[in-house]
Amino acid sequence: MSIKMPLNLSKNFPQKATDLKIGIGITTFNRSSILKETIEAIKKFTETESYIFVSDDGSSDDTLDIIKTFNVDYLSVSNRGIAWNKNRVLYYLLKYRECDIIILLEDDTRPTTMGWEKVWIDAVQKYGHVNLAPLHWPNEYLQGEGTVDNPFISIYLTGQCSAFSRRALADVGFMDTRFRRYGFEHVDHTNRFIRAGYGGIQEKEGEERLLPYLIHSNLEVRGLDKGPDYEGISFNSPIYKKLAKEEIYRHAWRGDEEAAFLRYEMFCIQEQTRSTQPPPPQQLEWEISTFNGEKIYYSPEYQTLRGKRIYPDMTEVQLQILEEGMTLTVKIDHSKHFLIFKKNEVILHTKNPQKATIFSISYTKKSGFGLHLDRKFLCYDITNEEKINVTRENLSEWETFFFLKYAIPNYKI
Known part of the structure; x- marks a missing residue:
């Protein structure tokens, strides 16, 4: 041939x-x-x-x-x-x-x-x-x-x-x-x-x-x-x-x-050999929603996250990267407070990011992102007042969240 x-x-x-x-x-x-x-x-x-x-x-x-x-x-x-x-x-x-x-x-x-x-x-x-x-x-x-x-x-x-x-x-x-x-x-x-x-x-x-x-x-x-x-x-x-x-x-x-x-x-990425690195990003924030498109809000009355607006003063939640690697903390944007995990719920805690709970990211087959802590995933619970809690051990669409937009200041795209 x-x-x-x-x-x-x-x-x-x-x-x-x-x-x-x-x-x-x-x-x-x-x-x-x-x-x-x-x-x-x-x-x-x-x-x-x-x-x-x-x-x-x-x-x-x-x-x-x-x-x-x-x-x-x-x-x-x-x-x-x-x-x-x-x-x-x-x-x-x-x-x-x-x-x-x-x-x-x-x-x-x-x-x-x-x-x-x-x-x-x-x-x-x-x-x-x-x-x-x-x-x-x-x-x-x-x-x-x-x-x-x-x-x-x-x-x-x-x-x-x-x-x-x-x-x-x-x-x-x-x-x-x-x-x-x-x-x-x-x-x-x-x-x-x-x-x-x-x-x-x-x-x-x-x-x-x-x-x-x-x-x-x-x-x-x-x-x-x-x-x-x-x-x-x-x-x-x-x-x-x-x-x-x-x-x-x-x-x-x-x-x-x-x-x-x-x-x-x-x-x-950890760069070892570059002589002049660009300035690191100041912050990385993502606005997120639940798997069915409902935005995530914080309820100051109950100090918990919820999957849809229930009370007039509830505010939208964004995610801010604070740790190296595939981990993140959650931040309430308007008040600069950080969130912690407590009794299966995610509640408002402190302005000190060092005391905030760190959640890891997992990718799901349905093009969403799961947030997990101690092998249990953050869950949008439609059967319990649309609370966001940490209960399930297996990742499925119920634990999936979507990033709607992101902002990476001083970051090379």
Whole structure:
């Protein structure tokens, strides 16, 4: 079989890697020992000056402690799945570090040879997007040698390492956030690059096929004893088929709520290597509503939160971020008082934010946000005078709240 290669894109890039900003991103979840070795290998074997960024998708092991031992930018927030976590990396390195080329690694994929990144830089300069041909895979490719000048053309694809140019990301965008679990999120992303003319072949004779470019690299892939997430694949498969008919470009979010959430996560990033950081945001406030659109109010008579206006002097509630990480306190805007949890209810307490109760944020499948404390979720109780209390252990639409608007002073959007 002979397949025509597309146009070489290298004329659009500087010819020297020293003229480029390179970003290396690592996504991780509950594999602290593997992650440690991966970061060590990247630092040891990378010759090109690069930004390194690690995004931890809500690990429950000692991943965060491991990351803190390295001088790298990092984010460790609540679990939202593979597609969202990879978008965190791409968005940060593209929008905040303004990288020209981004190499995206999963935590089980580490370099083994000095200068491993150079083939990725060269390949992205040529094609805009390229993926890994793992050394342990059988050589069952349609064409090619796995080199930069003659990449494999493949019907198979893995997301363990991939690379992107700034221009290609501007045309194609990010992973679709409708993928919540494992399976197809990377295939859909690469297919959109190919349809846009980057990193693969689009065959249109007969049944259309999208064939990605893969290259060999001095990368060792571990964790091969872990089987596929068949449940996740089953969940994502119908989503993948539906998205194939949509337009190429995707934002890193869907809707204003997801946009607010991602931008808040960017606010939580710990930057280690930036010499001149922008001024931190003074505050971050979100106006919220219950799952059915009713605004949340504070009742001074009963010192509790309620789901709809009952008394004339009840005032709307906003949320203000006061702590690092995925936690928040609730503030009554007009009085500057903070709220605490007491006897299953949320009541007015103090003007001292240090004494306020801290609630954590969890994302729900219905595009809302759950606030929880000690493993129990804040609940809008329609059977009990529309009070907002802390009672339920399982997150469902009854515990879902929506962010209607947000304000981030001095914050780069």
